[in-house]
Amino acid sequence: MGKNRAFDVTTLPGFTAIAILAFVLLYAPIVTLVVYSFNGGNSVNLWGGFSLKWYKIAWENEAVQGAAVRSLIIAVWASVIATSVATLAALGTTRRKRFRGQTFIYVMINQPLMVPEIVTAVALLIFFSSVKLATGYSGLGYLILAHSAFCVPFAYLPIRARLEGMDTSMEIAxxxxxxxxxxxxRHITLPLLMPGVLAGAMLAFVISLDDVIITEFVKSAGQDTLPTYMLGQLRRALTPEVNAISTALLVLTVLILTAFFIITKKRG
Structure with missing residues (x-):
């Protein structure tokens, strides 16, 4: 008998066609969105010639400006807080011997990933509503804390994975x-851990920037972020301005991913 060859999924019949179809279904709507963001007409699905007018309208829209600044403020603070907490949690669960209840701690840290986001949003709404009544404060702090709590497991996973793959000989030395x-x-663990920290911060930033459900439940009046502003526009008159804003968010995400790739490549 000949040697058994390792199973290769790419050799299955129809693999190429299915892969191409999957990529088309995934990226065709995004490409369509980007193309129609340059639509000169007033319809989101009828081409009216090439134009940058909707980018200009979005740029000069004070509501969009306020929502964009608010989104960035929340995402930056949420990523910083979530990454800091996730780093401490990862150190506490990997840089010591296994202990009783460790699995339970893993479950609790990753709970927002396993529970439907709507459940987390309702729980945060109830909690922060009580705090608002007790303190009278209704600023952005609630959104920042809510996003931070939701983003912790997203930052925790790459940081923990990096720690588990690190050699401890230099720390022992x-x-x-x-x-x-x-x-x-400061001088050994953190520099070696930095690619994981950057990955966690980037993931937390993108998750916070994109969040709709938790923001809708926790925000107060006048605290729309870009995603919730766009959701509100979908309920009113829909124009290619939404396409322009979506394309700008897409470009920002690509730039973040590119910067992260360059940084991690240099450190590697």
Whole structure:
């Protein structure tokens, strides 16, 4: 008998056709969105000639400007807070021997990934409503904290994966040379962990920037983000301005991914 060859899914009949179909179904709507963002007409699905007027209208729209700035503020703060908490959680669950209840802690950290987002949104609404009544404060802090809580598991996964793949010999050597835990973390662990931290921060930023459900439940009046502003526009008169805003968000996401790839490649 000949040697058994390893199973290769690419050799299955129809694999190429199915792969091409999947890519078309995935990217054709995005390409259509980008193309129609340059539509000179007033319809989102009838071509009226090439024009940049909807980008100009979106750029000069004060509501869009406010929502964009608000989205960036929330996403930046949420990514910073979520990544910091996720880094501490990852260190606490990987840089020590297994302990009783460790699996339960994993489940609790990753709970927002397993529970429907609407459930998390309702829970945050109830909690923050009580806080609002008790304090009288109704600023952006609630949205930042809500996004941070939801983004922690997204930041935690790449950071934990990076820690589990890191060699601990340099950390052990630092301890043998009488380095304090803080010195070891600052000069050895953190630089080696930075690609995972950047990946977690990037993922948290994108998740926060894109979130609709939690924002809709937690936000107060006048606190629309770009996604919730666009959702509101879909309920009113729909114009190619929504396509222009969506394309701008897409470009921002691509730029973030490109920057992350360059940074991690250099560190690698």
């Amino acid at each position: 630092a301890a043998d040379l009488y380095a304090t835990p803080w010195q070891t973390f």
